[in-house]
Amino acid sequence: MKRSKKVVLYAGVCVGLVGLAACNQNESASSEGGGASDGPITMMATLHTPEVPDKKIQNMIEEETGATLDIQWVPGDNYDERLNAAFATGTLPQVVSIQNPDLFIGAIQDDQFWEVGPYLDEYENLSKLKPEILENSKIDGKIYSIYQGRPLSRSGIIYRKDWADNLGLEAPTNIDEVYEMARAFTEDDPDGNGRDDTFGITDRNDMQYGAFKAVASWHGTPNDWGIKDGVITPEFMFDEYMDTLNYIKDIHENGYMNQDFPVTSKTDQQDMFKTGKAGIYIGSMGDVETIYRDAVALNPDVELDVHNYVEGPDGEYGIWSIPGYGSLMMFPKSAVETEDELKKILDFFDKLMDTDTMNTLVWGVEDEHYTVEDGLAKTIAENQQAADREVKPYLSIEIGEAETSGRYEGYSDYPPKTKATELEKDNEQYLIQDASIGLHSDEYIQNGERLQGIIQDATYQYILGQLDEDGFNKAIDNWKNQGGQTIMDEYTESYNELN
Amino acid sequence: MANQVSLEPNQKINLKAARRKERVNKLKKNKLIYLMIAPGILYFLIYKYFPMYGLIIAFQDYKPYLGITGSPWVGFAHFERLFQDPDFWMIFKNTIVLFILQLVIAFPIPIILALMLNEIRHQFYKKSIQTLIYIPHFMSWVVIVSISYVMLTLDGGIINSLLRAMGFGPINFLLSEEWFRPMYILQIIWRESGWGTIIFLAAIAGVDPQLYEAAKIDGASRLRQIWHITLPSIRSVIIILLILKIGDVLELGFEHVYLLLNSSNRAVAEIFDTYVFTAGLQQGQFSYSTAVGFFKGIVGLILVIGANKLAKKYGEEGVY
Numbered sequence: 139m140k141r142s143k144k145v146v147l148y149a150g151v152c153v154g155l156v157g158l159a160a161c162n163q164n165e166s167a168s169s170e171g172g173g174a175s176d177g178p179i180t181m182m183a184t185l186h187t188p189e190v191p192d193k194k195i196q197n198m199i200e201e202e203t204g205a206t207l208d209i210q211w212v213p214g215d216n217y218d219e220r221l222n223a224a225f226a227t228g229t230l231p232q233v234v235s236i237q238n239p240d241l242f243i244g245a246i247q248d249d250q251f252w253e254v255g256p257y258l259d260e261y262e263n264l265s266k267l268k269p270e271i272l273e274n275s276k277i278d279g280k281i282y283s284i285y286q287g288r289p290l291s292r293s294g295i296i297y298r299k300d301w302a303d304n305l306g307l308e309a310p311t312n313i314d315e316v317y318e319m320a321r322a323f324t325e326d327d328p329d330g331n332g333r334d335d336t337f338g339i340t341d342r343n344d345m346q347y348g349a350f351k352a353v354a355s356w357h358g359t360p361n362d363w364g365i366k367d368g369v370i371t372p373e374f375m376f377d378e379y380m381d382t383l384n385y386i387k388d389i390h391e392n393g394y395m396n397q398d399f400p401v402t403s404k405t406d407q408q409d410m411f412k413t414g415k416a417g418i419y420i421g422s423m424g425d426v427e428t429i430y431r432d433a434v435a436l437n438p439d440v441e442l443d444v445h446n447y448v449e450g451p452d453g454e455y456g457i458w459s460i461p462g463y464g465s466l467m468m469f470p471k472s473a474v475e476t477e478d479e480l481k482k483i484l485d486f487f488d489k490l491m492d493t494d495t496m497n498t499l500v501w502g503v504e505d506e507h508y509t510v511e512d513g514l515a516k517t518i519a520e521n522q523q524a525a526d527r528e529v530k531p532y533l534s535i536e537i538g539e540a541e542t543s544g545r546y547e548g549y550s551d552y553p554p555k556t557k558a559t560e561l562e563k564d565n566e567q568y569l570i571q572d573a574s575i576g577l578h579s580d581e582y583i584q585n586g587e588r589l590q591g592i593i594q595d596a597t598y599q600y601i602l603g604q605l606d607e608d609g610f611n612k613a614i615d616n617w618k619n620q621g622g623q624t625i626m627d628e629y630t631e632s633y634n635e636l637n
Numbered sequence: 638m639a640n641q642v643s644l645e646p647n648q649k650i651n652l653k654a655a656r657r658k659e660r661v662n663k664l665k666k667n668k669l670i671y672l673m674i675a676p677g678i679l680y681f682l683i684y685k686y687f688p689m690y691g692l693i694i695a696f697q698d699y700k701p702y703l704g705i706t707g708s709p710w711v712g713f714a715h716f717e718r719l720f721q722d723p724d725f726w727m728i729f730k731n732t733i734v735l736f737i738l739q740l741v742i743a744f745p746i747p748i749i750l751a752l753m754l755n756e757i758r759h760q761f762y763k764k765s766i767q768t769l770i771y772i773p774h775f776m777s778w779v780v781i782v783s784i785s786y787v788m789l790t791l792d793g794g795i796i797n798s799l800l801r802a803m804g805f806g807p808i809n810f811l812l813s814e815e816w817f818r819p820m821y822i823l824q825i826i827w828r829e830s831g832w833g834t835i836i837f838l839a840a841i842a843g844v845d846p847q848l849y850e851a852a853k854i855d856g857a858s859r860l861r862q863i864w865h866i867t868l869p870s871i872r873s874v875i876i877i878l879l880i881l882k883i884g885d886v887l888e889l890g891f892e893h894v895y896l897l898l899n900s901s902n903r904a905v906a907e908i909f910d911t912y913v914f915t916a917g918l919q920q921g922q923f924s925y926s927t928a929v930g931f932f933k934g935i936v937g938l939i940l941v942i943g944a945n946k947l948a949k950k951y952g953e954e955g956v957y
Contacts, residue, residue, distance in 0.1 A: 226701040
């Protein structure tokens with residue numbers, strides 16, 4: 139009996155070892171393939187569209203840059219999983235795009251990725267990347283990536299202009315006027331059909347890109363982390379956060395917003411707006427065009443407008459900001475073995491960032507996918523589908539932004555969309571930055587997200603009236619005791635070191 | 638054993654040789670049958686047993702780029718962390734409560750349905766009901782939870798509209814602790830009971846009709862027949878299915894619970910699987926989540942062995 143057990147164990151170990159050996163062989167074989175100087179550049183790109191694009195644009199880019207590409211498209215939903223799996227099996231490609239570098243900070247600190255900061259100045263285009271955004275992408279003070287630029291703040295209000303006109307309301311300029319608009323849209327029959335079938339704000343199960351964070355910014359709440367008496371402190375320990383909670387709680391309690399918002403999906407949220415149930419959408423202003431297209435199909439009289447400037451109780455406007463990048467291109471050392479290889483890849487991205495190449499990548503072929511109008515790229519309407527299928531996916535490997543690469547900005551013949559783009563620029567004067575950017579906390583990486591869960595639960599429960607202020611404060615204590623205090627200490631220490 | 642061998646070595650060796658020969662002969666004789674189970678054995682080796690070596694990482698501080706061979710060992714640190722987690726007992730309790738609810742409420746329903754369907758004499762009627770009630774089994778949890786959401790939401794859901802029309806206040810089904818468990822169990826009954834019914838109907842079909850005839854002659858009523866013939870005849874099937882169900886004890890359906898979970902019902906809805914997902918995979922803590930999964934597996938194993946022993950004690954066959 140004993141012996142047979144042993145045999146099984148040995149067999150198991152042998153099989154295991156053989157398996158591992160096989161894996162290792164694969165690894166060295168694949169990296170050898172990638173290592174040859176004339177081999178293609180291997181890349182894992184995020185796919186945000188339902189279909190993998192055909193090679194048309196890729197071929198054009200290869201022609202313009204003189205490189206060959208081997209792009210592996212991975213759906214955005216499970217990109218992180220696939221990346222982890224590639225890490226575990228040693229099959230990383232030469233270029234990966236990472237959205238949340240915190241997840242890989244251990245690997246970065248263990249020297250698994252190339253530091254690219256010192257090389258960037260050698261390249262004509264890459265040297266133009268914005269220093270403040272590169273600063274935001276630094277890890278322990280070093281640049282490990284080239285970034286894909288995104289507008290710093292898209293947050294604002296989309297509202298039913300026709301309803302507001304019916305009731306004689308102007309675009310809200312402070313939080314009281316937003317409240318009044320939500321009330322009037324609920325109680326004063328804005329669509330004039332004589333029935334009580336409308337409400338004000340439609341929100342969804344997303345504290346960041348939904349309404350919550352924008353409303354918190356209006357109240358003057360820090361963006362995730364702020365500084366209080368020299369200590370890096372989370373937003374929910376500021377009085378402004380509690381003011382925001384009370385404000386939204388009041389709106390919710392009075393029925394001026396959808397009651398089940400913590401479990402409402404983005405589709406359902408937008409549907410309530412499109413079908414004329416709700417009149418205020420707080421979130422990304424750029425959504426106005428797609429929302430309008432669907433809404434006008436149901437009701438030709440729909441008129442929408444966008445707005446950004448909403449003053450808080452102290453008479454000032456502020457809006458939360460992302461760090462300025464959508465994702466970061468990083469280069470694993472396991473696949474990019476030598477400095478020469480790295481330079482070859484950087485050279486490719488440098489050429490990719492040329493104005494013309496970038497226009498091909500983002501807009502496609504002129505006169506086939508887009509035309510140029512007033513110096514802006516306008517997608518040809520009849521070819522919209524082809525553009526969505528053939529061109530749009532490549533947006534996820536854009537480098538820099540229009541300002542740095544010189545590519546065309548988009549043209550829209552729907553005025554509110556153009557206005558939304560202008561307001562995004564206007565927002566840049568009022569940004570609230572996350573005070574923890576560039577700071578480091580091990581505890582945050584280990585436990586940050588789980589701890590944030592405690593606060594998220596408490597926030598929703600407070601708004602729904604399932605928790606009172608004492609309960610909320612208990613949740614904060616809970617957060618502190620389970621590791622939050624350590625995060626604050628580590629961030630503050632890191633902050634004091636840098637300043 | 639060593640003594641015996643030294644006493645009569647020749648005999649023992651002969652006996653052994655004879656036995657071996659017999660075994661080889663048996664193998665040869667039944668080689669086709671052994672060949673037939675080969676795919677099954679391979680399946681279990683490759684997909685069930687071989688991956689088990691991955692459990693090693695529960696005792697390591699696993700880093701994907703270092704691999705299993707390179708990651709440092711940490712002993713039971715991850716298990717200590719799990720048992721010290723302030724939410725551990727809440728999660729443990731939630732898992733057990735949902736399991737018991739499944740066993741007590743959802744498990745008997747297919748049996749009752751099967752007994753009822755069995756009494757229907759009209760074949761067409763019986764077959765149509767049978768087909769209709771097992772259709773939900775083929776729907777994914779996403780679909781079932783979405784349908785429930787549309788019906789139960791406060792923002793224009795049909796159930797709350799009905800309640801309002803009847804003069805009751807709205808009920809917050811989706812965002813409350815009280816309604817999570819009823820919702821969970823009802824959805825399981827809706828999706829799974831039809832499927833279970835078919836298995837029990839098949840077992841009932843195998844009951845010897847002579848028994849019923851004899852009972853009828855003795856003047857037993859329909860209910861008496863069910864109680865004294867049908868149920869005892871399918872008892873072993875019920876018990877085997879029950880043990881198998883217990884085997885899934887902590888597999889409460891990650892997808893299902895995860896879809897229902899939200900900020901307002903977490904205190905009753907967080908179970909090991911969802912915890913592994915949020916604390917482990919989403920944050921890339923592979924070792925910790927493996928340790929939690931390992932613990933869950935051990936609890937499941939203990940329950941199955943216990944249930945099996947109990948079944949055997951009462952003269953049933955059990956699953957092994």
